[in-house]
Amino acid sequence: MSSQSGPYFSLEVAGIVEETPDARSVILSIPDDLKETFAYRPGQFLTFGVHVDGHQLVRCYSLASSPDTDSAHKVTVKRVEGGRISNWFNDAVSVGQSLSVMKPAGHFCLQDRQTPIVLFSGGSGITPVISLIKSALAKSEREIRLVYANRDAASIIFRDELDALVADHPGRLRVSHRLDDVDGFLDGPAARAVIAEQRNADFYICGPGPFMDVVEAALAEESVAADQIFIERFEMAETEAAEAPGEAAGPGGAVEIYLDGEVHSIRVEEGETILAACHRAGVDAPCACTEGYCGACMALVKQGDVEMLVNDGGLDDSQVEAGWVLTCQSRMRVPGGRIEYPDAD
Numbered sequence: 001m002s003s004q005s006g007p008y009f010s011l012e013v014a015g016i017v018e019e020t021p022d023a024r025s026v027i028l029s030i031p032d033d034l035k036e037t038f039a040y041r042p043g044q045f046l047t048f049g050v051h052v053d054g055h056q057l058v059r060c061y062s063l064a065s066s067p068d069t070d071s072a073h074k075v076t077v078k079r080v081e082g083g084r085i086s087n088w089f090n091d092a093v094s095v096g097q098s099l100s101v102m103k104p105a106g107h108f109c110l111q112d113r114q115t116p117i118v119l120f121s122g123g124s125g126i127t128p129v130i131s132l133i134k135s136a137l138a139k140s141e142r143e144i145r146l147v148y149a150n151r152d153a154a155s156i157i158f159r160d161e162l163d164a165l166v167a168d169h170p171g172r173l174r175v176s177h178r179l180d181d182v183d184g185f186l187d188g189p190a191a192r193a194v195i196a197e198q199r200n201a202d203f204y205i206c207g208p209g210p211f212m213d214v215v216e217a218a219l220a221e222e223s224v225a226a227d228q229i230f231i232e233r234f235e236m237a238e239t240e241a242a243e244a245p246g247e248a249a250g251p252g253g254a255v256e257i258y259l260d261g262e263v264h265s266i267r268v269e270e271g272e273t274i275l276a277a278c279h280r281a282g283v284d285a286p287c288a289c290t291e292g293y294c295g296a297c298m299a300l301v302k303q304g305d306v307e308m309l310v311n312d313g314g315l316d317d318s319q320v321e322a323g324w325v326l327t328c329q330s331r332m333r334v335p336g337g338r339i340e341y342p343d344a345d
């Protein structure tokens with residue numbers, strides 16, 4: 001039987017796979033009564049709430065498993081230098097441990113089309129990409145090309161799994177590895193050459209920011225239509241949007257924020273999002289996508305009148321009805337009130 005705290009469900013770690021010297025996969029056990037809640041589409045991610053050094057941090061990790069070919073839910077976490085949660089996953093998580101996890105979310109998914117698929121992935125960006133590949137191989141006849149960049153051969157996550165997929169699907173899946181220490185970084189001409197071979201394809205991109213910039217620029221130069229391009233960003237933009245989207249600005253005013261066992265009195269400026277106001281005030285409120293689709297910044301409106309301008313799947317109807325909002329997309333309609341970020345456990 002499962003336990004739940006706000007948007008977080010408690011899931012047990014069923015297994016751990018050391019993938020490379022700096023990445024490991026964590027396999028999660030889903031109790032029968034949560035099977036429906038944790039049903040997912042290939043390319044989606046899970047959001048984890050983790051207590052580290054007395055603070056609760058929230059991070060998203062894509063499912064590297066495929067609902068069409070794998071029986072278990074698996075996320076794969078690569079160490080980030082100085083990163084708090086990626087290193088915690090690699091050093092401290094063990095089998096039998098319970099993790100606080102939100103239900104799957106995300107739009108980096110397959111379209112109902114029969115055109116080829118070209119995927120550009122770098123480093124840990126392979127996680128949603130391999131999920132898409134496994135499902136596309138299993139559920140369609142689409143031709144698939146993967147360009148996969150890594151620092152060196154030792155850093156390649158899922159190398160054996162990809163080799164096996166290529167062997168099992170001769171002629172349908174092509175994988176081109178690019179290694180920085182041998183080939184240098186992927187550049188515009190190399191990306192354009194791949195794109196030009198299959199301009200009618202759907203293009204999926206996930207990797208480090210500069211890698212994605214090169215591929216996006218190459219797609220633009222090759223005049224690929226926007227509806228053929230799908231992008232998943234693991235890194236937040238340098239400056240998160242401080243202004244809530246929408247036309248009329250909400251009035252500013254004081255508001256109480258509950259986070260991590262503490263109450264902070266902050267001021268939300270006119271038109272400012274609650275999340276941006278928290279960060280400006282030095283309150284480390286959780287967030288990830290800042291675009292209204294991941295749910296990492298969700299909080300409960302205990303008092304006050306809050307307007308949420310965008311909910312791109314971050315919350316379901318029952319959560320909205322219960323008073324949850326995405327703070328990256330919400331502003332105060334009238335000053336005053338109390339907003340509570342959920343405790344992960």
Ligand SMILES: Cc1cc2nc3c(=O)[nH]c(=O)nc-3n(C[C@H](O)[C@H](O)[C@H](O)COP(=O)(O)OP(=O)(O)OC[C@H]3O[C@@H](n4cnc5c(N)ncnc54)[C@H](O)[C@@H]3O)c2cc1C
Pocket residue numbers: 045059060061062063075076077078079080081082083084085086087124127128232233234235288289294
């Ligand atoms: C939708 C989505 C899916 C994702 N899927 C995956 C996945 O499948 N696999 C994966 O590995 N990652 C994935 N990520 C990235 C992941 O969520 C984390 O961002 C990543 O693991 C880094 O988190 P961290 O807590 O380790 O790093 P953080 O602690 O957030 O640190 C990140 C960087 O900031 C620096 N930093 C931290 N604190 C400070 C400070 N006070 N001052 C200055 N610099 C600082 C660190 O040195 C580090 O370089 C995904 C992200 C998103 C949004």
